[in-house]
Amino acid sequence: MATELEASRLLVFQAAALKDQGQPFNLQASMAKLKATETCMKITTDAVQVLGGYGYIEEFKVERYMREAKMLQLVEGTSQIQRLIISRGL
Numbered sequence: 801m802a803t804e805l806e807a808s809r810l811l812v813f814q815a816a817a818l819k820d821q822g823q824p825f826n827l828q829a830s831m832a833k834l835k836a837t838e839t840c841m842k843i844t845t846d847a848v849q850v851l852g853g854y855g856y857i858e859e860f861k862v863e864r865y866m867r868e869a870k871m872l873q874l875v876e877g878t879s880q881i882q883r884l885i886i887s888r889g890l
């Protein structure tokens with residue numbers, strides 16, 4: 801989980817650095833959005849699994865994290881649309 805999170809963070813930083821430098825960043829931004837949100841979904845799903853029943857009930861925050869991760873895969877361009885942008889960019 802930590803390794804995937806760190807890899808996602810680096811992709812986000814790379815896209816942000818390109819933007820800061822005034823260079824094209826559409827491809828890297830789509831890769832970062834795709835990787836980071838897919839990773840969020842995987843990590844939070846695994847966290848619910850690790851915690852068992854406690855992962856599912858509202859008294860623990862992880863169930864909310866999982867719902868929010870699903871939303872992040874949709875808003876501001878779904879994962880499928882990010883893949884389209886990436887394939888065009890390549």
Ligand SMILES: Cc1cc2nc3c(=O)[nH]c(=O)nc-3n(C[C@H](O)[C@H](O)[C@H](O)COP(=O)(O)OP(=O)(O)OC[C@H]3O[C@@H](n4cnc5c(N)ncnc54)[C@H](O)[C@@H]3O)c2cc1C
Nearest residue numbers: 868870871872873874875876877878879880881882883884
């Ligand atoms: C909580 C939440 C907050 C939101 N906030 C905002 C906001 O602030 N501003 C805003 O503008 N929008 C917002 N949205 C809307 C969001 O951007 C859209 O839900 C998103 O663009 C997907 O559009 P859609 O729901 O019409 O799904 P559709 O476009 O109908 O897509 C349905 C599914 O088909 C897939 N799909 C669509 N086209 C293709 C294709 N060509 N190839 C492959 N797969 C495809 C999609 O990836 C998706 O999984 C929000 C949505 C949610 C759930």
